[in-house]
Amino acid sequence: MTADADTGMVRSTDKAEPVLAPVARRRWKKFRSTAIVLATQIGILAAFLGFWDYMTSQNRAAAFMFGSPSAIAGFLLQMARDGSLWRDSYVTGLETLLGFFVGNLVGTVIGLSLWTGLISKVAMSTLSVVIVALVTSYKGAVGVDPDQINLMRTLGASKFQIFGKLVVPASLTDIFAGLKLTVGFALIGAIVGEFMSSSEGLGHAIFKAGSLYVIPKVFAALVATIALALILTFIVGKIEQLLMPWRRHL
Secondary structure: OEEOOOOOOEEOOOOOHHHHHHHHHHHHHHHHHHHHHHHHHHHHHHHHHHHHHHHHHOOHHHHHHHOOHHHHHHHHHHHHHHOHHHHHHHHHHHHHHHHHHHHHHHHHHHHHHHHHOOOOOOOOOOOHHHHHHHHHHHHHHHOOOHHHHHHHHHOOOOHHHHHHHHHHHHHHHHHHHHHHHHHHHHHHHHHHHHHHOOOOOHHHHHHHHHHOOOHHHHHHHHHHHHHHHHHHHHHHHHHHHHHOHHHOOO
């Protein structure tokens, strides 16, 4: 801040102020491009649904085989009113979360443990969640910069100090990449399990409606499954932002 010799008014000499304009412009451009992409996606989806509904309304056989958006929306509302939508979503979501957390916990622990040398031979589980979590976490662990490891050794750090302060934080990027993949795998596992043996859940609803050829209800349950997958993926992304705040601006 400086004083003007003629007017006596205080003027700001902060050089950071002009930087605000370019930042605001970049944010506006990013917002505008995102809005355009979103509007285009919504427009394409609306056109597709309109075409689908029109074609099935003109052909009863097509409506029976493929359902229609209006019928699907009707079943969604009916399932929401009678509570089956929320009950089945809760059951499938709970099964998915349990499989997701247990599978990723086991896979991540084994994958990171391989770096420490605590486990020399590990019998790979056939469960897809465990395999993906194991591979991604181990990939992150072995990808740590050797120069950083040697630097910590030079400073007197033990192997477990290197593991906790360097290897694990450096592996978070790969671990969360695996988590985003395994959300889908966990959900698929829960749905398949409900196909085989279950009296509740979205998988059971899809299987039962498909057996009775109630195609709109099949699509209604699929829409609920997709919504559940998007919610779980969103939650994983938020957890990643909390644990890795430095990646928010990348």
